[in-house]
Amino acid sequence: MSTTEVSPASPLSGESQQPVVNDFSIQVATVNGSGSQTANNVLMRSIFQMGIPVSGKNMFPSNIQGLPTWFTIRASKHGYIGRKKEVDFLVAMNPETAREDVQKLDSGAAVVYDEPLKLDAVRSDLHFYPVPFDKLVGPVCPEPKLRKLVRNMIYDGIVAWLLSIEMEEVHQALFRQFGKKKAKAAELNWGAAQAGYEYASKTFTKTDPYRVERMNETAGKIIIEGNMAAALGCMFAGVTVVTWYPITPSSSLVEYLIGYLKRFRVDKETGKATYAVVQAEDELSAIGMVLGAAWAGARSMTSTAGPGISLMSEFVGLGYYAEIPAVIFDVQRVGPSTGLPTRTAQGDILSTALLSHGDTKHPLLLPSSPEECFQMAITAFDLAEQFQTPVFVMTDLDLGMNNWMADPFEYPTEPIRRGKVLTAEDLNRLGGFARYKDVDGDGVGYRTLPGTEHPAAAYFTRGSGHNEKALYTEREDDYVNNMDRLAHKFESLRAHVPRPIVDTRPNAKVGFIAFGTSHYAVEESRDQLRFEHKFETSYLRLRAYPFTEELRDFIRRHDRVYVVEQNRDAQMLDLMRLDLDVADIAKLRSLRYYGGLPLDARTVTDHIVLQEGL
Amino acid sequence: MSTAAAPPPKKVNRIGLEILSYKGSKTTLCAGCGHNAISERIVECFYELGVQPWSVAKLSGIGCSSKTPAYFLGQSHGFNGVHGRMPAIATGAMLANRTLLGIGVTGDGDTASIGMGQFMHLLRRNLPFIYVIENNGVYGLTKGQFSATADIGSVLKTGVINELPPFDCCALALQCGATFVARTFSGDKKQLTAILKAAIAHQGLAIIDVISPCTTFNDHEGSTKSYSYTKDHEEPLHELDFVPYYEEITAEIPAGETREVQMHDGSKLRIRSLHGDYDPTSKFEALRTLDEASRSGEVLTGVLYVDTTKPTFIDMLNMADAPLATLPESLTRPPKSALDQVMEELQ
Numbered sequence: 001m002s003t004t005e006v007s008p009a010s011p012l013s014g015e016s017q018q019p020v021v022n023d024f025s026i027q028v029a030t031v032n033g034s035g036s037q038t039a040n041n042v043l044m045r046s047i048f049q050m051g052i053p054v055s056g057k058n059m060f061p062s063n064i065q066g067l068p069t070w071f072t073i074r075a076s077k078h079g080y081i082g083r084k085k086e087v088d089f090l091v092a093m094n095p096e097t098a099r100e101d102v103q104k105l106d107s108g109a110a111v112v113y114d115e116p117l118k119l120d121a122v123r124s125d126l127h128f129y130p131v132p133f134d135k136l137v138g139p140v141c142p143e144p145k146l147r148k149l150v151r152n153m154i155y156d157g158i159v160a161w162l163l164s165i166e167m168e169e170v171h172q173a174l175f176r177q178f179g180k181k182k183a184k185a186a187e188l189n190w191g192a193a194q195a196g197y198e199y200a201s202k203t204f205t206k207t208d209p210y211r212v213e214r215m216n217e218t219a220g221k222i223i224i225e226g227n228m229a230a231a232l233g234c235m236f237a238g239v240t241v242v243t244w245y246p247i248t249p250s251s252s253l254v255e256y257l258i259g260y261l262k263r264f265r266v267d268k269e270t271g272k273a274t275y276a277v278v279q280a281e282d283e284l285s286a287i288g289m290v291l292g293a294a295w296a297g298a299r300s301m302t303s304t305a306g307p308g309i310s311l312m313s314e315f316v317g318l319g320y321y322a323e324i325p326a327v328i329f330d331v332q333r334v335g336p337s338t339g340l341p342t343r344t345a346q347g348d349i350l351s352t353a354l355l356s357h358g359d360t361k362h363p364l365l366l367p368s369s370p371e372e373c374f375q376m377a378i379t380a381f382d383l384a385e386q387f388q389t390p391v392f393v394m395t396d397l398d399l400g401m402n403n404w405m406a407d408p409f410e411y412p413t414e415p416i417r418r419g420k421v422l423t424a425e426d427l428n429r430l431g432g433f434a435r436y437k438d439v440d441g442d443g444v445g446y447r448t449l450p451g452t453e454h455p456a457a458a459y460f461t462r463g464s465g466h467n468e469k470a471l472y473t474e475r476e477d478d479y480v481n482n483m484d485r486l487a488h489k490f491e492s493l494r495a496h497v498p499r500p501i502v503d504t505r506p507n508a509k510v511g512f513i514a515f516g517t518s519h520y521a522v523e524e525s526r527d528q529l530r531f532e533h534k535f536e537t538s539y540l541r542l543r544a545y546p547f548t549e550e551l552r553d554f555i556r557r558h559d560r561v562y563v564v565e566q567n568r569d570a571q572m573l574d575l576m577r578l579d580l581d582v583a584d585i586a587k588l589r590s591l592r593y594y595g596g597l598p599l600d601a602r603t604v605t606d607h608i609v610l611q612e613g614l
Numbered sequence: 615m616s617t618a619a620a621p622p623p624k625k626v627n628r629i630g631l632e633i634l635s636y637k638g639s640k641t642t643l644c645a646g647c648g649h650n651a652i653s654e655r656i657v658e659c660f661y662e663l664g665v666q667p668w669s670v671a672k673l674s675g676i677g678c679s680s681k682t683p684a685y686f687l688g689q690s691h692g693f694n695g696v697h698g699r700m701p702a703i704a705t706g707a708m709l710a711n712r713t714l715l716g717i718g719v720t721g722d723g724d725t726a727s728i729g730m731g732q733f734m735h736l737l738r739r740n741l742p743f744i745y746v747i748e749n750n751g752v753y754g755l756t757k758g759q760f761s762a763t764a765d766i767g768s769v770l771k772t773g774v775i776n777e778l779p780p781f782d783c784c785a786l787a788l789q790c791g792a793t794f795v796a797r798t799f800s801g802d803k804k805q806l807t808a809i810l811k812a813a814i815a816h817q818g819l820a821i822i823d824v825i826s827p828c829t830t831f832n833d834h835e836g837s838t839k840s841y842s843y844t845k846d847h848e849e850p851l852h853e854l855d856f857v858p859y860y861e862e863i864t865a866e867i868p869a870g871e872t873r874e875v876q877m878h879d880g881s882k883l884r885i886r887s888l889h890g891d892y893d894p895t896s897k898f899e900a901l902r903t904l905d906e907a908s909r910s911g912e913v914l915t916g917v918l919y920v921d922t923t924k925p926t927f928i929d930m931l932n933m934a935d936a937p938l939a940t941l942p943e944s945l946t947r948p949p950k951s952a953l954d955q956v957m958e959e960l961q
Binding site: 220221222223224232235236237238239240241243260264265267270271272273274275276277278280281282284285286287288289290291292293294295296297298299300314315318408409411412415416448449450451452453454455457458459460461462463464471472 | 635639666667668669671673683684688689690691692693694695696699701702703704705706707708709710711713714731732734735931932933934935937938939940941943945946947948950952953954956957960961
């Protein structure tokens with residue numbers, strides 16, 4: 001029996017329909033709190049295990065249970081892992097959104113849906129596969145209260161049959177997901193997946209063109225969330241004091257970190273922790289603890305999102321002015337204010353770069369991938385201690401909380417750099433020191449740690465005016481000298497931040513500048529422009545603020561440069577304006593997206609096509 | 615003829631340091647400010663107990679009181695932070711180096727208004743730390759506005775009368791988890807000294823609320839935080855004598871009439887009650903006595919409460935004995951095998 005209704009005039013009837021292999025996106029629409037995450041991860045992993053490049057993005061509400069959630073899995077033989085705007089294959093499980101979800105689809109898309117929703121009545125130009133989930137779940141799950149959860153695994157079986165996903169891979173992914181401790185739950189769910197597969201094979205005639213075919217593009221790769229990667233980076237950076245206040249989307253960074261620290265950073269001989277983690281009462285306290293700990297010599301960090309950054313403003317100014325290392329992760333979400341707490345953005349760039357009152361500026365590291373989350377976490381700690389200043393690592397919800405395919409991380413080859421710290425022996429040799437004196441010409445003074453066993457070790461740290469010897473001063477010359485040295489220190493930092501990745505194409509008149517997760521849309525858009533419009537572009541991917549010489553060179557080599565970012569006010573472009581000459585600024589164009597979803601390539605391409613008259 | 619006598623030997627403490635090693639820079643506070651007396655007592659106590667200056671970290675927030683760490687312990691690292699947020703900085707510092715002896719100085723504005731949240735959470739954590747509140751009921755640096763510890767009916771120089779009830783920092787400290795709670799008066803040298811010494815010996819959070827009159831803005835007729843008001847209304851709970859662990863007991867207070875509190879380091883706080891049989895190990899009695907005193911307008915002073923058994927925040931975190939700050943890379947960066955293991959799990 002097939003209930004797929006296809007009208008003769010429908011574009012679906014064409015027999016010439018070519019199969020679409022390893023190049024489509026699946027969207028699963030569910031209600032949050034229904035346990036669909038497990039089913040979605042199993043589906044994604046199954047495709048990954050078949051060697052096909054894949055990415056998974058969760059679009060979820062700021063809510064615990066009962067609101068709509070969409071999980072998108074993209075399979076791409078070309079290796080594109082950014083968001084694809086069009087949904088090709090919908091699994092409609094949420095009665096609330098099902099009709100709208102179906103209406104949004106492009107003609108020719110496939111829809112697996114819960115039979116009572118009668119979605120086939122909505123449109124006639126789609127491939128419909130109705131599934132009586134409630135009828136199927138009963139026999140495989142005798143326990144009524146578990147049925148709501150197990151029901152989701154049925155669609156994994158259905159989709160596996162429809163897309164030719166091998167059931168052995170589903171089995172492996174499923175048992176891996178549940179782990180050894182939950183073998184019983186895994187068996188139950190496996191039964192559900194099989195029931196789905198069986199139902200589909202007996203019931204459906206496949207009419208849509210989408211399917212997977214085994215490739216060999218994921219061997220040796222890992223799947224990881226950016227927050228997990230950053231957490232690993234912090235642990236291998238040798239973090240010793242971690243403070244935090246829970247906030248979406250950064251909470252999981254510290255939660256993963258706590259897990260890793262418990263596992264790898266408890267001294268086997270003594271059973272004692274080589275770290276301290278404190279859940280603070282708010283973000284003010286979290287950053288205050290970070291500064292207190294770093295002042296006393298710990299490698300300390302906190303992780304937050306926009307609202308936390310706003311609260312940390314005063315303390316960050318103290319960190320800048322009193323010259324105390326700190327590492328702060330900002331997993332950005334949509335602002336202003338509470339904004340859209342579970343949607344992604346790059347909207348804290350300007351406020352963070354210049355966070356706090358008075359003249360302040362702070363280095364920002366801009367990872368694009370899990371590998372860079374890991375690597376830049378380590379770099380951030382080194383820079384913070386070498387330059388005695390707060391360093392921000394700017395990720396976002398998309399990178400932090402979504403699943404990314406990545407290469408395994410490389411173990412750090414360089415030793416930990418603790419910066420200029422004088423010991424008691426150094427003080428014996430030197431006789432004394434002036435905390436804020438620029439001895440080496442890089443603007444960075446020498447510090448001592450509380451507890452250093454020497455009568456000349458102490459100095460007084462303050463956020464009020466101070467001279468080279470850290471003594472209180474309100475003198476004009478002392479103030480100006482100190483501020484100029486801080487500016488010079490920031491200049492010295494330029495040579496040490498991660499350099500941009502530049503791809504200059506010969507004869508390309510137009511360039512892109514992007515950073516963070518905007519990278520994936522730009523990378524794919526460049527290919528779209530090349531293949532669809534024969535339009536070649538160059539690309540500079542920023543990896544840090546302060547900017548480096550490569551930025552100026554890149555702009556000078558092109559006629560027009562599009563700065564792509566996920567905020568309304570062109571914040572990165574605004575920041576560039578502070579650094580660049582007028583002629584360079586005149587070449588910059590802004591390409592912004594700020595709807596809260598990960599930026600997609602088509603949006604970028606459409607903009608360029610329009611602007612460049614292609 | 616020679617009249618020159620050999621210079622008298624310099625007076626040193628038990629670790630061979632002169633009192634000069636414990637002094638700070640010259641105070642810039644007003645003449646007669648209660649805070650200066652407190653700074654002097656801090657200098658004396660650390661000197662007399664022979665605490666290594668380099669082992670001390672002194673911290674503060676913002677305000678007149680928070681300037682004072684510059685005026686004592688010049689050979690100790692100091693940190694004058696942001697308004698009301700010293701507890702967070704102190705917590706971080708003590709986690710980074712658990713071997714430090716931490717002392718913080720704050721005021722009533724710093725603690726009971728802008729910093730109330732951090733104060734409460736510091737109490738809850740029982741961080742091993744000495745927290746001195748220099749309490750004068752007004753904002754000095756901004757020229758004399760009421761703070762949240764000002765009593766109902768207290769009058770400003772300008773004639774403004776305070777109508778809101780005060781926070782009692784000692785009562786809050788008792789309720790929220792501090793393990794050493796004392797109130798004293800900057801003008802009561804003997805009591806302040808004994809309390810400071812006991813706080814130095816205490817392992818846990820020591821809250822010392824010191825009534826410290828502001829001679830410029832709150833020392834007039836009608837103020838309830840003036841020298842004369844405090845002297846007239848001070849009601850000491852007991853006489854205190856601190857006996858450090860390294861000294862033979864030669865206490866002034868005759869035995870038999872005293873309670874003795876054994877501190878962690880072996881020192882003893884000997885207490886002769888002047889107030890019935892006041893028991894400083896009873897939180898309930900402390901709260902009741904404080905409440906009674908506030909109803910009758912008395913400024914009750916002394917060690918209100920001490921608990922030497924509760925674990926500190928550092929104990930609870932199961933941290934390494936050595937300072938986290940200086941652990942070697944071999945202990946803070948797990949080996950490559952750890953990363954390989956995690957990577958394999960993610961494949």
